[in-house]
Amino acid sequence: MKRSPLQMTQDRRLRLIGLRLLLLIVVIGIWGIGSLGAPAFILPSPRRVFGVWTQLVITPGFWADFGITFYRIAMGFIFATVVGVVLGLLLGASRTLGDFFQPLLVVINTVSSSIWAIFALIWFGLSNWSTIFVVFMTAMPLILTNVWQGTSTVNRDFIELAQTFRMSRLQVLLKIYLPTILPQFFAGARLAFGFGARVSIVAEALGASSGIGYRLRQAADLVQTDQVFAWTLTLVILMIFIEAVLLKPLETRLFAWRKPRPA
Amino acid sequence: MSVVQLESVGKSFMRRDGEQLEVLRNIDLDVPERSIVALVGASGCGKSTLLNIVAGLIPPDQGTVYLNGQKSSAFRDWRSMTYMFQEDRLFPWRTTAQNIALGLEAAGMPRAERRDRVMQVLELVGLEKFADSFPHELSGGMRSRAALGRSLVTEPSILLMDEPFSKLDPSIRTQMHDEVLRIAALRQMSVLFVTHDVEEAVVLANKIVVLMPRPGRVKETREIDLPYPRNPLSPEVAEEVRLLRLSL
Numbered sequence: 001m002k003r004s005p006l007q008m009t010q011d012r013r014l015r016l017i018g019l020r021l022l023l024l025i026v027v028i029g030i031w032g033i034g035s036l037g038a039p040a041f042i043l044p045s046p047r048r049v050f051g052v053w054t055q056l057v058i059t060p061g062f063w064a065d066f067g068i069t070f071y072r073i074a075m076g077f078i079f080a081t082v083v084g085v086v087l088g089l090l091l092g093a094s095r096t097l098g099d100f101f102q103p104l105l106v107v108i109n110t111v112s113s114s115i116w117a118i119f120a121l122i123w124f125g126l127s128n129w130s131t132i133f134v135v136f137m138t139a140m141p142l143i144l145t146n147v148w149q150g151t152s153t154v155n156r157d158f159i160e161l162a163q164t165f166r167m168s169r170l171q172v173l174l175k176i177y178l179p180t181i182l183p184q185f186f187a188g189a190r191l192a193f194g195f196g197a198r199v200s201i202v203a204e205a206l207g208a209s210s211g212i213g214y215r216l217r218q219a220a221d222l223v224q225t226d227q228v229f230a231w232t233l234t235l236v237i238l239m240i241f242i243e244a245v246l247l248k249p250l251e252t253r254l255f256a257w258r259k260p261r262p263a
Numbered sequence: 264m265s266v267v268q269l270e271s272v273g274k275s276f277m278r279r280d281g282e283q284l285e286v287l288r289n290i291d292l293d294v295p296e297r298s299i300v301a302l303v304g305a306s307g308c309g310k311s312t313l314l315n316i317v318a319g320l321i322p323p324d325q326g327t328v329y330l331n332g333q334k335s336s337a338f339r340d341w342r343s344m345t346y347m348f349q350e351d352r353l354f355p356w357r358t359t360a361q362n363i364a365l366g367l368e369a370a371g372m373p374r375a376e377r378r379d380r381v382m383q384v385l386e387l388v389g390l391e392k393f394a395d396s397f398p399h400e401l402s403g404g405m406r407s408r409a410a411l412g413r414s415l416v417t418e419p420s421i422l423l424m425d426e427p428f429s430k431l432d433p434s435i436r437t438q439m440h441d442e443v444l445r446i447a448a449l450r451q452m453s454v455l456f457v458t459h460d461v462e463e464a465v466v467l468a469n470k471i472v473v474l475m476p477r478p479g480r481v482k483e484t485r486e487i488d489l490p491y492p493r494n495p496l497s498p499e500v501a502e503e504v505r506l507l508r509l510s511l
Contacts (some may be wrong), residue, residue, distance in 0.1 A: 157352050162345035164321055165369040165417075175368070184349045257356045259399045 032160030044226040047076040054232040059253060066234065069211040073200045076135025077193055082114035083136075084143030084192075085185065089177065091144075092151025099246055105141055113138045121207035131211070134203035146188025157174055197239060264332055266421050266453045267294035267317055267337070272326035273478075274312055279481030285478035286312050289352035290326070292481070294421070294471060299447060299454040303461060305511065310457040312427050317455065318346050331420070340416050342370055343383055347424040351410035353398040359409050360385065360394040366417040380416055387446060390410040392438075404435040408442070415446065422447070424456035444491055461511070465503045466493045473510050483510050 028046050044052075056062050091098040118136040120130035154177055162172050171256040204213025212231055219227035275285045282468065286309040288387060294300045302310045305323050313319045319335060328335035330344070345366065351383065353362045360381050362452050367377045385391045388408040398406060402426040412421055424443075428436045436465065447454050458464050464489060473483040 122502045137448065155352075157348070157350060158354065159321070161346075161365075162369070164318055165366050166341050171369060175365070176454040177356075179354065182356075257358075257399075 006216055007091070041223050041225045048226050048227040049233065052226045053233055056227070056230050058233075065211050065215050066238075068128075069131075069200060069204065070132040070238070072204070072211065073135055073193075073197050075128075076132040077139055077189075077196050079132070080136045080143055080192060080196070081137035081189060084140045084188075085147050088147025089151060089173070089179075092148050092154075092177075098148070105145065108137070108141050109145075111137075113195070114202055117199070117203045117206050120203060124207070126209050128208075129206035131200050131203040131213075135196040135200050138199045139189075139196040141194065142187065142192040143188045146184045147181050148214055150184035151177060152248045153184070154180045183258075185200070185217065186251060186254065193242070193247075194239070197235075264296055264330055265293050265329065265373075265495075266296055267292065267455055268327070268329040268332075269293075269313075269317070270327045271314060272313075272323045272328065273359040274309070274321070274324050286476040287316075290479070294453055294470075295456050297447075297451055297453055299444075299468045300456070300470045301464035302455070302457045302472050302474060303432050303459065303507070304474030304479070304482075305476050305510070306459065306474035307479075310474060311425055313474075313479065314346075314423055314455070314457055317503055318344065318423055319457075340368055342366070343419050344423065345414040345417060345419040345422040347410055347414045347422065347427045347431060349426045351406045353404050353406060353502060355398050358395045359390055359398055359401070359412075360488065362398070363412045363416050363436070365413055370417065384412045384416045387415065387449075388442065396433065396443055403431055404438065407431055407435070411439070415450070418450065420452060422452055422454045422456075424454065426458055426460075427456070429458070429460065437461070441492065442469065443467065444482075446462050449495060455481055461504050464493050465500055466495055471507060473507070485510070 008133045031043075032046050035048075041046060091101055103223055108172070113134060116134045120133045124130040124133060158176050158180075159172065162176060167175070173263035200211075201216065204211040206218040208214045212235060216231045219225075219231065269290050272287060272290040272292075273285070275283045276289040278284045290313060292300075292313075302313060304310055312321070317330075319328075319341060320471070324499075330338045331340070353359075354365075357365075363384055364377050364381050367380060369454075372380075382391075384393050388411055390405060390408055390412060393401060393405060398409070401409065402421050428439045431439065440463065443454065446452070454467075456467070469485060469487055471485045472481055473485070474480065475482045487495070487504075488501055489499050490505070495501070495504075
């Protein structure tokens with residue numbers, strides 16, 4: 001019997017979910033077997049980590065640390081988005097500005113995020129701003145570069161059409177530039193958010209007295225390896241959650257107009 | 264009264280090698296109210312440049328352009344003139360209805376009022392059922408209708424067209440000609456269009472201006488008094504086409 005396209009998509013989906021579950025079981029299995037031959041402070045067993053994690057989640061301090069880390073990532077990311085989009089549009093609009101600032105962007109991109117973390121510690125000390133700064137410096141160039149490149153894909157014909165309608169500069173920016181760069185911006189923002197979130201942990205480990213990164217370092221200092229694993233698990237869950245619940249549906253909604261790719 | 268009038272308009276462009284290239288010389292042109300005027304000529308005779316000058320996108324070097332009797336430089340009512348290009352230039356991220364609404368958005372019309380106007384135009388160009396489709400979901404003919412709709416929604420008194428149907432299949436092109444004639448009559452609109460298709464010019468226009476190239480000059484102006492609709496296969500139309508071909 002012939003299957004309808006809808007059924008085939010559903011089949012593919014089920015198969016994918018099955019494969020993902022299998023992978024999870026394999027990874028946890030290998031981890032479990034590995035932990036049998038090692039002391040708990042080197043590699044704690046999955047059961048033990050899960051136990052510590054469930055303990056951790058019910059402590060009130062957990063949500064405070066979770067919240068503060070999320071707040072820092074979000075702040076750094078928001079600043080990076082605003083500055084990155086505005087600068088990206090500006091550099092895209094003016095060739096001279098673009099040529100002038102381009103080397104600076106290369107330099108910023110070559111400086112490692114860990115170095116920004118050290119600078120942050122010197123400049124901002126043990127405060128929220130250290131982490132926000134590091135997230136910003138990591139995410140902003142990525143967003144800027146993507147927006148800038150996006151502006152070069154703006155269709156000249158559309159600008160000419162806008163002129164025949166006597167559209168204002170602001171209207172051209174909002175109705176032509178913005179929709180054109182949106183896919184590129186989104187790709188950049190996604191990457192930037194991932195990098196920013198990862199680097200925020202380094203920044204917190206070096207220059208904060210709260211947050212997931214700080215707790216991770218604390219646990220490591222006290223050789224509470226199971227705690228380190230539990231916090232890591234928390235982070236992984238957070239990132240997967242943001243990707244699946246926030247970014248993916250948003251992308252599907254925003255780019256509904258795109259031509260579906262032939263299978 | 265003339266909706267568009269050109270008096271000895273000339274235009275030159277600076278070429279890359281620094282030499283002046285004269286594109287248009289001493290052009291006189293008159294588009295009477297409610298008429299359809301075709302500009303025909305070989306490529307390189309400056310047809311599109313002429314249209315861009317009328318649209319106020321580029322200034323002429325010599326001569327004067329009058330729009331509704333006003334000097335182009337003093338003309339303010341640019342939204343009474345719309346421009347349809349060779350490509351449909353529909354924004355891929357907008358639905359048909361949203362694409363058609365563009366001119367109204369540019370004019371700052373509130374959303375509620377836009378809705379009614381867009382609905383009217385969708386009906387006028389026969390795209391009611393495709394209001395929420397994206398351009399990639401439309402056929403070539405439907406895209407052309409959408410682009411026409413976008414040019415009509417601001418209810419212009421002058422429609423400029425630069426070879427708007429040249430990329431369509433012949434049968435669809437004929438349909439679009441009928442649409443333009445019907446809507447121009449209905450809306451009491453004047454049309455000035457550029458084409459290299461002699462038959463298209465004879466089927467649509469009351470007046471055909473023949474240009475010759477390098478620099479673009481008016482060679483001849485022909486009035487076509489045949490009644491509409493004009494069948495390209497009828498002997499009268501065929502004769503006009505033949506005469507026009509000779510003149511080119």
